[in-house]
Amino acid sequence: MSVRALWIISHEKGENVSIRFSRRFSTVEHRAKRLAGSWYVAVPEENTVLQLLLTEMGLSDSNKPYVALRDDCLHCQRSPALELRVDGPAKGVLWPVLAISQGPLILACLPLVDAPAEPRPPLASLLSVSQGLTLLAGLQTFLLGAGGKLDSEGLASRLAMLPAVLLQVCPLGTPLDVPLLGAPATNTVPTPAGSQKQPAWKTGLHRGRAVVNVALAETVRSMQYGNRSRQDLWDVFGTVTCKCEVEGVLPNVTVTLTLPPNGSPLQDILVHPCVTSLDSTILTASSVDNYDGSAFSGPYKFPFSPPLEPFRLCSYTSQVPVPPILGSYQLREEENQLHVSVTLKLHESVKNSFEYCEAHLPFFNRDQMGVVDVKVSFGQLDISKEKNLLVWALGQKFPKSREVTMEGKITFSGPTAGPTDPLCTDLTAYIKLYFKVPDMTLSGCCVDQHSVQVYSSAKPRIVTSRELLSKEYFIWNSTGTAPVSSGLLF
């Protein structure tokens, strides 16, 4: 359940690589040596680790098209654990090296194998692997922030805090917790001595007015082909985020999600570890099962004792009967001209009030756009500065008819070539929709203010909200070949 070493590396697409932080846990290494016996492979020095790791991640020698060590087709990287093949006197394979990479940052660690080294135990039998993954993810969030945006000064100051942070969360190689994201924002006081034990994940106690904030956000993804032989796909997943400012060492709060009558049940529910108990019926519905009409459809009760910081109480997926916006996209190529025809239709069940709604039509593997003779029935059409993208802004509302169209011709006669994409060749093309609808969910799921129960003396203020967001919402050109995106197609 421990890790032998930890590395934090920054790079720019394989260039300017440097180890920004590293830590070896000597006592864990001591155990590793005893456990592995003659199979023991020592952790090499920093530079060697760096080189091996980059090779294994395919980031080394980025200017060379083929490097045998890096590109051998036998090295099939399909597990989260890498093998570092150490050469030289201490020859051997260092395994399992976990590495997560986001933007210019790579975080890696080497979990202890607390099982006989040969034959190599399955990854799934080593608890240190999931512990290592959790630690790395926690450190990544700490370094880059929840949004994953990197600012080099912020990063440097976070890196400088790491020794103190590790003293708390992983002093001797055994991860105890993930770092907190900054100090808790609310008024907190240290715990008084009392009979009630304070949860280890709660750094202090809230003092002041009780406020409970519950935000429900649903995301819809879609692949529409406009093709009879291929079924359109869409799915919805939702998250419930809470911020609870409630007094007490272990206050009880219950949030209840409800569905409208005939709403399809919430599936694949995952809950935060602060949820105290679950009814088994809540967990039964799964997206990989055939839909069973008799399934439990709420209300979904989540009793929990909140931590101080905002947290994701639960997530779910849902199978809604129709996509919010149904589109059709048709391209015809004619004498250096592309005929474009688009229709977008907002489903009647969706609230016609957007925060924003835009359709993007990128064109790859062609020259820049020359003459654009395209009319839209509604909204505004812009051509991107780079002249390879049409942006159709629909604004806050669809027209009364709930249907908008675009029709016209584009020539590609610009002076320079536009961007390339190996996937979108010839008539393989897509429209990508970006929209956000406040105060609605597709599944119909909602948190009623009155259903939030807080068992404390003072009457809390309760704020709830919901919204619908699009992500990976594609409408493919029905006259071209569109790539398969899911096995559920057949």
Place this chain on the structure above:
Amino acid sequence: MAVNWAERISAFSRSPSRFLSGTTAEAFLAELLRELRDDRASYSVKVLLLSPLCEHPTVLCPSDSVGEETALELMSVFAQCPPKTVQFCCHLLLALTSVLVCTSCVSSRSRASQDFLDLLLQIAQDTSDLHGDAAHRSLRATACDCLQELEACSPGLLSQRLELLGGLRQRESSRLHQSYAGLQTLVLRNAVYQLTQETGAGPEHLKAILGGNTSVAWEAEQDSGLMNNKDSAILSSVILGPMGTVPTLQTGPDCKELRSVLSSLLEESYLLTPLCQAALLNRLTELVAMVPGVPPAIFRAQLLRLLGTSEVGLLHTTLLMKCAFTDSLFSAEDEAFILKRLVVLSQHPLLSTPEKLFYMDCILHFPENRPIGCSDGDETLPVLLTPQLALALVPTVFNDSATMLARLNLLSLVYLEEGEDGEEGRGLAYLYEHLTSLLHIVENGGSREIVVTFFRAVLLFLSYFCHVERYSNSLTEKLCQLYLHHTYLAPHLINLADQTQDKLTESSWAVGLLKALQGVITEAPLAQLTLQDLSRHLKMLARVAEEGEIPQHTTLSFLSSVITPSSSSLCVSGDWRLGNSLLGVCRRLLVHPSLDSLLIPLADILQHLTCRYGDTDIMDHARLYYSLLTTLSREKLASMLAQDLTEGGRQVKRRTLSSIMAEGEGLTSALTIHQTEKAIFRLMKAQSEPRERTQSDRESDLNQNETENSPGEANVALEAYRTQFHDPRFASEITLNHQLTHVEAVDSRFDQLFSICLHFSLTDDHYDDLSDISVPCLFRDRPCPKVKLTLKPRRPHPTTLHASAIFTTHDGLSWHTVLPDIHIAFQQVFMPPPTPPTWGRGGRLSLFEGLWDEMSSDSREKDLTDCATSLFCCQLKEAALITLVEKHFLPYLVSDLSEDDDEFKVLVFLPPQSHMLLKIRSEEDAVHFNIATDNWQLLPHINSYLLTITSCQDAALGHL
């Protein structure tokens, strides 16, 4: 100063070995400890200073005793820490733990480690911070962490403290209860494990341990020492695969005490962070698995919470629980539910890629309640994973590489089981279609990552479905077309052919692919061929030519058409690389089994290259190949150019001289100097061979019986002697005889070595640089070659030489190796005085007297300030003294040994200009060595030399 330390510490942790090449571990450790005790240093710097001790304790403390001393030092630093410096104190505890554990002080229960344990227990019990002193509480937390690590590294260390730890945990209401819980659980787990290893241990032992009843628990303590040394099994998880056996402790159904501890821990597990919760549950799972008296149902109350969790660690613990308890805790419905859950999580939009990959791995190692057969850690599909369920995990072009490959692997397993025919063949058809989509992306200019992923996917697909000819043949065709349009993929395709040949030994797919590639290359119109394409084609054809089963006529006609002037300017251009690639193909054809039928066209090509190619080197090589081909029999040709299959089936080409240049990638390996892992040979002092007598020795012997032609008076002798040194080169070198021998370890690669070039480097400035020495060969089964080391001293001090060598092995590779250091002792610099050849003993005696007077005269007139005299005394019997003189001083003796003179005079010359004069005489009480030298800096060396030889003599005689 602070900046300096930050830099030094970071240099150390970057590369301890490089850092320590500039200093020693001992010195650096001393520096660190001094600075830690320094009151002026800031505590933030001191925290930094502890990191080398935390991260590399064994580098700084190479032995247990150094570890012990260092720990005592650190504890005294701790004792003097002001109470406010909590952060530093915490780091100090970590450093102490690291040093004591890693130097095995803990496992040997050393003094310092006992003191440290007491200190930690004392801190852990000190709850005076109850009123919210968070800083002090963090010291307590760190102490608990250290205790836990000590117990983890030395299981059983705290088994007698269980009651104490349990009490601390129960009383603690701050967040710290988590630290106590983790500690208590680990100690309990280890204690129970130890009981399982004891014959006859039963419920009363368990009870005693839990109750802190040491009189009964004492036995366990006795054994725990043994346990530490016995094996590392206690460190391993006891939760094994379905076929593993768990050590058990028979307690009967009634173990109330244990149950109550477990329930209390489980009840509060919710209050722990997910990471600690997972660790705790895992420890408890092990514990319950070892005590059959406690039913696994004790976990049931936690299960729903765990099954619904979004935390990877908690779900993982649940899987391990399932592995340990199977159907005694998990029903068939639970099993189905968990598997579906894993499928959902493997593609959940909110999870990170590594997490999803991990869940996919869990599916392939799913702990089934009733596994069919023993899987031995291999990937197997759980029975419940239906093709329908697996549909959620089909690979798509939108996946990242690792996810795509993981999904392809999983679905391949699913469809392999399903079979290829009829309705069910659709799955396989989809996988093939997916491969084609990837191929299109590669074709349309996919990135390097996609290219590599594509070839990995192809190998994966073939490893499952190579036998399905419909797809494997079609794949061959598609790959050929892909290559024709993207010749830069040549190395990828060659790699694919190599690996499929290696991995799928029963399949001939690789040969089929190569043959097809030969087809497309040789049939494509030459008109559009660029030089770049040609060079890649030649690489490919060279690989094709390695296959004996593939006919090579088309290759030959292709070669001949590219070099004939009418169609190409290739020969005129005289590009060396292309010429080399051409020869590479020819060379392989020379050893092709069908050579007989290729003879004439191949000879034509070689002759054409010999006459027409625009590069002399290529022409020469072509001529060589041509003559080999036309003059040698097939057998001889084959043995000259043969490629032998060695080392695990991979083709390792023998690098004969003729192949060096036409070897493509092999060229690099032949031209690179490889580094040996260990020393291969060393230089040893030549055994028992007397120092080679110099010319003057011999001549003076000759003169012995003749009339002496030497100066009678001391000062005249001295004058004449000194004149010789006007030439600075005079008598300035010493020659040492050594033998070059193999070291013990046998590595047959290095049995025969050639062209050895020895290189020496100095470790001080007492000598001039040495020139390199060449040794023609070194064979293990032949006498060792002699090596004469010629040293030119600046100061005749003892020294150490570093030596390295470059040599060639019989396979043509060049190697660099480091030899063990060569130590030059003080006495190895000794020489008889280089008196003029005509002098006899009398002359040398005069010289001795002259020198002696000069050195011992009090009047330090001229520049004789370097002169010194000294006296060395020791106890030696008369006989022993004579033996000693004979053994060590005979070549330097100026007085006559046989003469009944009771004083021995020894005159030793030490190049370039120093002398050591000895008058050795037995006095009443002892033997006196009167020493005179013209270089007082030699005195310590002289002294230690005399000490060595006289004590040796002592011992030798004492022995007699």
